[in-house]
Amino acid sequence: MEVTCASMIKQSLAPVVSVTRLFLTICCAIFVGEMLIMLLVAELPSLSVLSAAVVDSALLLVLTFPVLYLVVFRPLRDQIAERQLSQAAVDNAKQRLEIALEGSQISVWVNDLRADEIWLDAGWAVFLGKPRAETRTTARELLTAVHPDDRQAVAAVAAQAMKGEIVSYVIEHRIKSESGEWKWILSRGRVTERDAAGRTVRMSGTNTDITERKDAERSRSNSEKRFRDLFEKNSSVMLIIEPSSGEIIDANAAAITYYGYPRAGLIGLNINQVNTLPSDRTAEELQRAVREERTYFVFSHRMASGEVREVEVHSTPIESDDRILLFSIIYDVTERRRAEEMSRHYVKQLESSFMSTVRVVMTLGELRDPYRAGHERRVAEIAAAIGVELGFDERRGEGLKVAGYLHDLGAIGIPAEILSKPGKLKPIELDLVKTHSKAGYDVLKDVEFPWPVADIVLQHHERMDGSGYPQGLKGEQILLEARIIAIADIVEAMSSHRPYRTALGLENVFAEIESGRGTLYDPAVADACLKLFREKGYAIPA
Numbered sequence: 001m002e003v004t005c006a007s008m009i010k011q012s013l014a015p016v017v018s019v020t021r022l023f024l025t026i027c028c029a030i031f032v033g034e035m036l037i038m039l040l041v042a043e044l045p046s047l048s049v050l051s052a053a054v055v056d057s058a059l060l061l062v063l064t065f066p067v068l069y070l071v072v073f074r075p076l077r078d079q080i081a082e083r084q085l086s087q088a089a090v091d092n093a094k095q096r097l098e099i100a101l102e103g104s105q106i107s108v109w110v111n112d113l114r115a116d117e118i119w120l121d122a123g124w125a126v127f128l129g130k131p132r133a134e135t136r137t138t139a140r141e142l143l144t145a146v147h148p149d150d151r152q153a154v155a156a157v158a159a160q161a162m163k164g165e166i167v168s169y170v171i172e173h174r175i176k177s178e179s180g181e182w183k184w185i186l187s188r189g190r191v192t193e194r195d196a197a198g199r200t201v202r203m204s205g206t207n208t209d210i211t212e213r214k215d216a217e218r219s220r221s222n223s224e225k226r227f228r229d230l231f232e233k234n235s236s237v238m239l240i241i242e243p244s245s246g247e248i249i250d251a252n253a254a255a256i257t258y259y260g261y262p263r264a265g266l267i268g269l270n271i272n273q274v275n276t277l278p279s280d281r282t283a284e285e286l287q288r289a290v291r292e293e294r295t296y297f298v299f300s301h302r303m304a305s306g307e308v309r310e311v312e313v314h315s316t317p318i319e320s321d322d323r324i325l326l327f328s329i330i331y332d333v334t335e336r337r338r339a340e341e342m343s344r345h346y347v348k349q350l351e352s353s354f355m356s357t358v359r360v361v362m363t364l365g366e367l368r369d370p371y372r373a374g375h376e377r378r379v380a381e382i383a384a385a386i387g388v389e390l391g392f393d394e395r396r397g398e399g400l401k402v403a404g405y406l407h408d409l410g411a412i413g414i415p416a417e418i419l420s421k422p423g424k425l426k427p428i429e430l431d432l433v434k435t436h437s438k439a440g441y442d443v444l445k446d447v448e449f450p451w452p453v454a455d456i457v458l459q460h461h462e463r464m465d466g467s468g469y470p471q472g473l474k475g476e477q478i479l480l481e482a483r484i485i486a487i488a489d490i491v492e493a494m495s496s497h498r499p500y501r502t503a504l505g506l507e508n509v510f511a512e513i514e515s516g517r518g519t520l521y522d523p524a525v526a527d528a529c530l531k532l533f534r535e536k537g538y539a540i541p542a
Contacts, residue, residue, distance in 0.1 A: 105209040111139065111189075113162065113201050118142060120207075127185070127209050129178035147174035147182055158189070162200050167191055172210065184214040237330040239271075243286040243317075246271040246279075249325065258332070260304035276300040276308060289315040289326055301330070310334045351398075358405045374542075375492055380404025381541045382488035382529075383481075389528040390484070399451025400481050406453060407460050407485050410439030437461050438470050452479060460485040463520045483522040487513060487529050490521075495540055506533065 107123035120135040150173035157169045168190040174182040186208040193202035237258045240250040272279045297313040315328040362376045383404045441458035459482035462468035494504045517526040532538040
């Protein structure tokens, strides 16, 4: 029950009113008494006597009132003021409590068992979707709103508290809102008063709205169930690893089958007993996965039988129960790696056979011109060395070498007498020799090389200023590989004997390259060639 400020003041003023009435009664009694005495002595009071009596009464009132004020009225005034301040403090505290309860979704209740009445604050009505107001109901009526599946448990715990078997309780249950929706509450109750016989007569507590928490828990439970189903029923090998210790804390059925351990044997096993890496390396890789610096790994894993298999591992950090774990999917790639290794072996065999075929073709050309024996091979080696100097990778360097082996393939169609003629060639003979680039291109253009070999062969006599043949290309129009073979061809030809002259020596070769740098020959290729010979001591292959 609320005690208002007005009722408190009324209660405080009651003694004051009583004392005042008593005081006025005494004054009147004195006045009336004097009149009676006069009548008894058969004397009619004169006007002066009446006046004196009134004056005496007034004087008594005046003399007595200050004492009455100090003794009665002022203490009562102070008491009233103090009670007003106390009531204001109570009102403020109550208002703050209501605001706090409203913000925290907590409702307060009091159960008066003697009156069979339960009082609930305004928060309860808001919780149920009703207009904000205090609620008064009975335990029986309140129980009917509880979900049928929870009703027995709620009734049982309340009965225990009423019987004195427990002092307090906490229970979660559902209750129907105004809209018919079932909402979850956390109900806390405590016995606050017992009668002389020890029976519970009053209980109080709180109801807290936990619907959102329950929805989140249900959503999380459903997510965990879906994850568990996906985890257990997935055909891929899956492990969950504690990254700090390396302990395998869970494994799906596919993992049990793959590793060959019983479930109890695999779960609890340290990943170091599976991974063939040193333990410190394994720990390092686990932490890299946690930091997501890497999520893909290639390892060798040891089976229960001792067999080692090659695996690819995809690891992702996940959060579970406020800790970070690694969710790893393992794919066996042993057979694929073996197939890849065999494929690489076959490719090397094919490449070796291919290069042998290229050398055979090269040798056939050299048989027609003994003076040019080894020319294509040496040009190929020199060009490959310049390519390395220019930063060519192994694969591109291999293509450059093949083009070097075949750069003069078109010379097969030129009469041997012209190729080995000791004197100066006639213009018509020189024009015939110049056709070898185009002839080589025509032979090679339909061959599917992984490099532009046919175009390199076609362009290896082009020059930077456009003075070359057969197309008169300039600068960047000429493939870089063709520009390299152009210089390698000059180096080999000038430093070798020919039927019409002796070898000219490297200094003459260098002078030719320097004089043609930028006009005939690519500057970068020319510089790389000169550096190769002068600074790195490169020698022309025998």
